[in-house]
Amino acid sequence: AQKITQTQPGMFVQEKEAVTLDCTYDTSDQSYGLFWYKQPSSGEMIFLIYQGSYDEQNATEGRYSLNFQKARKSANLVISASQLGDSAMYFCAMRVYNTNAGKSTFGDGTTLTVKP
Amino acid sequence: DTEVTQTPKHLVMGMTNKKSLKCEQHMGHRAMYWYKQKAKKPPELMFVYSYEKLSINESVPSRFSPECPNSSLLNLHLHALQPEDSALYLCASSQEPDRTYEQYFGPGTRLTVT
Numbered sequence: 001a002q003k004i005t006q007t008q009p010g011m012f013v014q015e016k017e018a019v020t021l022d023c024t025y026d027t028s029d030q031s032y033g034l035f036w037y038k039q040p041s042s043g044e045m046i047f048l049i050y051q052g053s054y055d056e057q058n059a060t061e062g063r064y065s066l067n068f069q070k071a072r073k074s075a076n077l078v079i080s081a082s083q084l085g086d087s088a089m090y091f092c093a094m095r096v097y098n099t100n101a102g103k104s105t106f107g108d109g110t111t112l113t114v115k116p
Numbered sequence: 117d118t119e120v121t122q123t124p125k126h127l128v129m130g131m132t133n134k135k136s137l138k139c140e141q142h143m144g145h146r147a148m149y150w151y152k153q154k155a156k157k158p159p160e161l162m163f164v165y166s167y168e169k170l171s172i173n174e175s176v177p178s179r180f181s182p183e184c185p186n187s188s189l190l191n192l193h194l195h196a197l198q199p200e201d202s203a204l205y206l207c208a209s210s211q212e213p214d215r216t217y218e219q220y221f222g223p224g225t226r227l228t229v230t
Contacts, residue, residue: 033216043204045159045221052216091158095216103172104219106158 002027004092006107013082014115020067021077021110023092031097034075035104036066040088048090051075082114119143122207122222130230131197137225139190139207145220147213148190150182151206153224159206165190166213197229 003026013019025034036048051059051066059066067076079086092107120141129135139148146167151159164172165184173182179201181193190207204224211217 031216033218035218037221043206043224043226045206045208045219047218047220050216050218089156097214097216103161103164109156109158111156 002029002032002094002096002105004094004105004107006092006110008110009108010111010113012113012115013079013086015084016081018078018080019082019112021079021090021092021112023075023077023107025073025075025092025094027073027094027096029096033095033097034066034068035093035095036064036075036077037091037093038086038088039091039109045091049077079112084114084116087112087114120207120209120220120222122205122225124225125223126226126228128228128230129194129197131199133197134193134195136194137192137205137207137227139192139222140188141209141220142188143209143211143220144187145209145211146187147210148184149208149210149219150190150192151208151221152201153204153206155204163192164213171213194227197227199229202227202229 005024032053034051038046049061049064051068063080065078089109091109093104148165150162153159162176163182183191206224207222208219210219
């Protein structure tokens, strides 16, 4: 079974500063993907970034980067130059290759508030 | 285009009503999903359709009935719901069901059962 742990229920960051949202995972499978999703108060889950278990480079997408430390089983999301529009709930998720039609396991989420 | 659409955006229904939620994607994705999400909680998987066939039913009560008429459409038929079924219902799709592809979510339907 897979497990995702997000230990920060809420985080605050000043506008234009960087922030790191923590995510640790547990799985015995070797082939998996790690994802971060953003959910504003409007409700839509927005895919942000993906990291494959065999990827040697950390994933980056614009202001988002994923700090992947495989030995520590962590996949932290780094948001650089925070903007007010970044205020939202952020979910870390995992999918394991070739099992159960690709079911996703989600963490409990972190609510990020960006202060002006 | 990575858009998943859902209708309606909001739905209020009585416990004796029958209604349907609709979801559509035109990305050629072969896996489609229904999730239920309560406030401040992660989404909970309800159903997975893989190549238009139901592959996972997470022990969802029979008052929820999914349907996949074709590869682009996914419906969720609702009947005799309970107040505790009030939630945000999210539809998602992904390229392949058994690979580690990301999921793309629709905007959701906020359901209130009175």
